[in-house]
Amino acid sequence: xxxxxxxxxxxxxxxxxxxxxxxxxxxxxxxxxxxxxxxxxxxxxxxxxxxxxxxxxxxxxxxxxxxxxxxxxxxxxxxxxxxxxxxxxxxxxxxxxxxxxxxxxxxxxxxxxxxxxxxxxxxxxxxxxxxxxxxxxxxxxxxxxxxxxxxxxxxxxxxxxxxxxxxxxxxxxxxxxxxxxxxxxxxxxxxxxxxxxxxxxxxxxxxxxxxxxxxxxxxxxxxxxxxxxxxxxxxxxxxxxxxxxxxxxxxxxxxxxxxxxxxxxxxxxxxxxxxxxxxxxxxxxxxxxxxxxxxxxxxxxxxxxxxxxxxxxxxxxxxxxxxxxxxxxxxxxxxxxxxxxxxxxxxxxxxxxxxxxxxxxxxxxxxxxxxxxxxxxxxxxxxxxxxxxxxxxxxxxxxxxxxxxxxxxxxxxxxxxxxxxxxxxxxxxxxxxxxxxxxxxxxxxxxxxxxxxxxxxxxxxxxxxxxxxxxxxxxxxxxxxxxxxxxxxxxxxxxxxxxxxxxxxxxxxxxxxxxx
Amino acid sequence: xxxxxxxxxxxxxxxxxxxxxxxxxxxxxxxxxxxxxxxxxxxxxxxxxxxxxxxxxxxxxxxxxxxxxxxxxxxxxxxxxxxxxxxxxxxxxxxxxxxxxxxxxxxxxxxxxxxxxxxxxxxxxxxxxxxxxxxxxxxxxxxxxxxxxxxxxxxxxxxxxxxxxxxxxxxxxxxxxxxxxxxxxxxxxxxxxxxxxxxxxxxxxxxxxxxxxxxxxxxxxxxxxxxxxxxxxxxxxxxxxxxxxxxxxxxxxxxxxxxxxxxxxxxxxxxxxxxxxxxxxxxxxxxxxxxxxxxxxxxxxxxxxxxxxxxxxx
Numbered sequence: 001x002x003x004x005x006x007x008x009x010x011x012x013x014x015x016x017x018x019x020x021x022x023x024x025x026x027x028x029x030x031x032x033x034x035x036x037x038x039x040x041x042x043x044x045x046x047x048x049x050x051x052x053x054x055x056x057x058x059x060x061x062x063x064x065x066x067x068x069x070x071x072x073x074x075x076x077x078x079x080x081x082x083x084x085x086x087x088x089x090x091x092x093x094x095x096x097x098x099x100x101x102x103x104x105x106x107x108x109x110x111x112x113x114x115x116x117x118x119x120x121x122x123x124x125x126x127x128x129x130x131x132x133x134x135x136x137x138x139x140x141x142x143x144x145x146x147x148x149x150x151x152x153x154x155x156x157x158x159x160x161x162x163x164x165x166x167x168x169x170x171x172x173x174x175x176x177x178x179x180x181x182x183x184x185x186x187x188x189x190x191x192x193x194x195x196x197x198x199x200x201x202x203x204x205x206x207x208x209x210x211x212x213x214x215x216x217x218x219x220x221x222x223x224x225x226x227x228x229x230x231x232x233x234x235x236x237x238x239x240x241x242x243x244x245x246x247x248x249x250x251x252x253x254x255x256x257x258x259x260x261x262x263x264x265x266x267x268x269x270x271x272x273x274x275x276x277x278x279x280x281x282x283x284x285x286x287x288x289x290x291x292x293x294x295x296x297x298x299x300x301x302x303x304x305x306x307x308x309x310x311x312x313x314x315x316x317x318x319x320x321x322x323x324x325x326x327x328x329x330x331x332x333x334x335x336x337x338x339x340x341x342x343x344x345x346x347x348x349x350x351x352x353x354x355x356x357x358x359x360x361x362x363x364x365x366x367x368x369x370x371x372x373x374x375x376x377x378x379x380x381x382x383x384x385x386x387x388x389x390x391x392x393x394x395x396x397x398x399x400x401x402x403x404x405x406x407x408x409x410x411x412x413x414x415x416x417x418x419x420x421x422x423x424x425x426x427x428x429x430x431x432x433x434x435x436x437x438x439x440x441x442x443x444x445x446x447x448x449x450x451x452x453x454x455x456x457x458x459x460x461x462x463x464x465x466x467x468x469x470x471x472x473x474x475x476x477x478x479x480x481x482x483x484x485x486x487x488x489x490x491x492x493x494x495x496x497x498x499x500x501x502x503x504x505x506x507x508x509x510x511x512x513x514x515x516x
Numbered sequence: 517x518x519x520x521x522x523x524x525x526x527x528x529x530x531x532x533x534x535x536x537x538x539x540x541x542x543x544x545x546x547x548x549x550x551x552x553x554x555x556x557x558x559x560x561x562x563x564x565x566x567x568x569x570x571x572x573x574x575x576x577x578x579x580x581x582x583x584x585x586x587x588x589x590x591x592x593x594x595x596x597x598x599x600x601x602x603x604x605x606x607x608x609x610x611x612x613x614x615x616x617x618x619x620x621x622x623x624x625x626x627x628x629x630x631x632x633x634x635x636x637x638x639x640x641x642x643x644x645x646x647x648x649x650x651x652x653x654x655x656x657x658x659x660x661x662x663x664x665x666x667x668x669x670x671x672x673x674x675x676x677x678x679x680x681x682x683x684x685x686x687x688x689x690x691x692x693x694x695x696x697x698x699x700x701x702x703x704x705x706x707x708x709x710x711x712x713x714x715x716x717x718x719x720x721x722x723x724x725x726x727x728x729x730x731x732x733x734x735x736x737x738x739x740x741x742x743x744x745x746x747x748x749x750x751x752x753x754x755x756x757x758x759x760x761x762x763x764x765x766x767x768x769x770x771x772x773x774x775x776x777x778x779x780x781x782x783x784x785x786x787x788x789x790x791x792x793x794x795x796x797x798x799x800x801x802x803x804x805x806x807x808x809x810x811x812x813x814x815x816x817x818x819x820x821x822x823x824x825x826x827x828x829x830x
Binding site for chain 2: 054055056060062063134135136137139141142191192206207208209210230232233234235236238239241242243245246247248249265395396398399401402404405407416428435436438439
């Protein structure tokens with residue numbers, strides 16, 4: 001059974017690798033002989049999506065489809081490269097003062113918005129101040145918590161004054177919820193007419209049917225190679241697969257390995273990309289028996305994570321520790337009980353005085369992602385052997401979200417989004433003042449201190465060390481039980497070239513994509 | 517007639533109240549539907565701001581009557597997601613569903629009536645068994661299975677997938693539109709053919725046992741004419757009733773088929789509205805669906821009067 005699974009996994013990995021190699025080769029070859037050969041490639045790309053954006057206003061967009069579209073329409077001060085390193089965006093460079101309390105951004109010259117107006121420092125000041133204002137209800141407001149003042153001394157310079165050094169700031173500015181808007185625009189206007197500095201502009205939208213982008217010729221970077229990109233709404237994933245096989249759709253991203261498998265055919269290749277998002281059993285350390293660290297440790301020791309991955313997700317993924325950001329990735333073996341250990345679990349329960357066992361009420365969402373209920377059932381079966389009863393409450397996703405937001409659960413089977421910077425990823429969960437700390441259900445003075453240190457240090461090696469300590473602290477206290485990360489599957493027909501999928505799911509490399 | 521119209525209005529009001537209450541009873545609202553778990557990060561001030569924006573800060577009774585009042589003035593609400601009024605959205609989606617419903621019903625009648633007559637022509641014979649098996653298949657094969665199978669096989673083996681091209685409205689590109697309607701109509705038509713076939717069979721058998729058929733036969737009416745005029749003509753009332761009912765259901769949106777074949781019909785409009793918790797959109801659209809149902813029922817009644825003089829007399 002196990003061997004068989006591994007065989008399938010190996011084969012799939014080989015295919016993924018082959019696809020990656022093929023993409024790299026084809027991606028490089030046209031660029032080398034004729035680096036100035038732009039605009040001739042062109043073409044129209046059709047991407048199959050199950051839903052169209054639920055909003056076109058970047059500061060409020062959290063839906064995956066909305067983020068993917070808006071990333072191609074708007075610009076941010078900083079950006080991520082393919083490996084999720086922070087690179088310059090609308091800001092050509094930035095520099096922190098000696099004490100780390102002032103950050104000066106130098107803006108790129110000659111950047112224009114889609115409506116032709118010029119982008120400048122007053123737009124940055126306007127945008128950042130609006131994001132900070134509660135009345136805007138921007139979702140990234142807390143990422144600017146350390147920013148006390150925003151000055152625009154001249155057209156190309158923006159100076160941020162901070163209350164404390166913030167090493168996570170450059171990465172936090174790279175997300176689309178931090179998009180730079182023109183100071184002349186309002187939310188109502190942008191809801192129908194996006195006006196950004198991105199490589200594409202909105203050409204046409206038919207609500208719940210399709211959304212078409214056209215190349216922005218005035219883009220500050222290398223102009224996009226495609227003439228148009230259509231996001232075509234095909235609500236059913238297997239219908240997207242059919243549309244790829246009949247050649248109507250050339251690119252699609254799937255989460256479900258089963259669907260991805262069916263998409264693979266003569267003309268369609270599928271590439272796997274490890275994701276930042278992670279599957280976890282969230283524990284609420286402020287409720288009932290879970291308040292005792294020994295009960296939490298017992299749970300963590302009684303779970304074989306690979307088994308959850310194999311049974312619930314066909315083994316498609318990797319066992320993970322807390323931090324999934326590539327540069328800071330936690331070592332999944334650095335935890336109490338890296339292997340399942342029922343004796344150890346029993347010992348922890350003894351220490352907690354709960355040798356008779358405990359009952360944990362666990363919420364599970366149905367329909368939000370494919371593997372949730374299977375994960376929950378496997379966890380329940382495994383924990384039952386350690387005298388721990390998971391009482392599962394399977395909820396429709398809306399009901400799950402309501403309970404999750406209210407932190408109304410002992411435990412929750414969850415798929416949470418990850419971020420390239422570990423502070424952005426967990427600072428809001430596990431610091432006592434974090435805006436998701438109530439949901440995280442755990443904080444400690446040690447963690448508060450470590451997170452503060454991580455923000456203050458700008459030395460990459462030092463930061464790595466700090467976040468390794470944070471990761472260890474979270475595991476040693478069994479704040480949650482981290483399970484595994486999964487892949488996303490990019491299916492592309494053979495005429496699509498030059499597209500690079502990213503671990504955060506971003507489609508920003510549409511700008512380098514061509515269709516023959 | 518007046519009494520019927522009053523009863524219809526009462527039904528519509530009942531539907532409006534029921535949908536309003538059901539929607540509020542579903543967990544979540546437009547804020548959490550949009551932001552998902554990120555809504556946990558909202559500060560109280562942000563939360564208030566968003567509630568005011570979506571009109572969720574009003575008492576329920578005010579929400580209901582302001583919506584109902586707006587409906588009477590022709591304002592069915594606004595979809596923040598689509599950035600269009602519900603009236604505009606419905607003007608686009610309702611014709612799609614009506615077109616689909618008409619094609620499906622025509623197909624269902626073309627399959628169901630001949631099959632029913634075939635079955636009834638010699639009950640308990642092999643041809644009856646054939647008709648019954650086809651009918652049973654139509655009833656028991658779920659639409660989603662037939663739809664996905666048809667789509668997958670035709671797309672991968674023959675490259676035929678007009679529905680992958682993005683929906684074309686009848687007025688814009690009639691040829692592509694008709695191709696896109698083909699598979700969904702077949703799937704729906706096949707399913708509806710079953711009850712029509714069974715109704716036809718039962719009705720024909722019952723009519724045939726009547727005295728006037730024997731009399732007509734004795735008078736030397738040719739068999740073909742006897743079947744078409746005397747038997748089928750008299751069996752039409754139950755068939756029309758059944759067809760009217762099915763047509764009404766279809767106008768409610770064949771949600772599953774619209775999903776699989778990417779048809780932007782009214783069923784998908786309601787589904788998206790529910791997912792996004794766009795209350796006004798769902799309330800207004802369901803009201804329009806209920807209204808269509810009522811109208812189809814009235815039309816069915818009118819049809820009775822045309823085909824059966826006895827109803828006219830009563």
